[in-house]
Every structure is written in structure tokens, then in C-alpha cells.
Amino acid sequence: MVGKVRNPVTVWLLTLVTFGIYGIYWWYKANEEVGQYDPSIEVNPVLATLALFVPICNLVTIVRTGSRIGQAQQNAGLQRECSGGLGFLLAILFALDFMYYQANMNKLWEANPAGAAAATPPPPAPA
DSSP states (O other): SSSSOOHHHHHHHHHTTTHHHHHHHHHHHHHHHHHHHHHHSOOHHHHHHHGGTTTTTHHHHHHHHHHHHHHHHHHTOOOOOOHHHHHHHHTTTTTTHHHHHHHHHHHHHOOTTOOOHHHOOOOOOOO
């Protein structure tokens, strides 16, 4: 399995209880797992995480992470349900983006644990 299925509420609560420390770790892991799941998605988990500490860049990384999750869903043949814009709005509301993103990643991991490459059928042989 490429990504880890986590309880979205637990992710959110751990982020609150640890005053954001777990959230930083989770952000790195989430970006890393999406990049490993679908190699066509270019992401540097370190930069995505460091962006959380830079004004304006933090807003961009919130939106881009949600967009990456949505792209991975689409590339895996699932309906694209994750939106970076909605994730941004939920981030403003008590950091609910963590729950939203984790719930969408769980759908991805459960639908195809081997990764997006395994979900894509091989192209037809030339005739």
C-alpha cells in the first residue's frame, strides 16, 4: 500500500492537541504519499511543508495539496472529489482541511492500494 489510511478526525484532533506539530508532520506525509501514489504528480514534500511557514506560500500549498489529491483521484479513475479551493476555505474554519484532505486520500488508498500506475490499464497494442 502506498498511502496510509488514517482516521480524519484523529488527524484533526492530533493537530489541535499538539498545537500544529502533528499537522506539520502530516502535511509532509500527505504530500509524499500522493507523490508516491501517482508518479505523474510532481511534488516536493519538503518544500510543500516549508511553504506552510511563509506568508502567501502557505495559502498556495494548501490549495495545491488539495489539487494534487484531486488529480490523483482523477488519474486513478475515480471521480475528482477533492478541491484545493474548498480545502482553503476549510483551513480558515478551524483547520478542517486536514480532515477533508485525509478523507479524500483514504478513498484513494482504499480504491487502489497499489498506486495510480496499477489502476491505469496498459495502452492497446498497435494493430
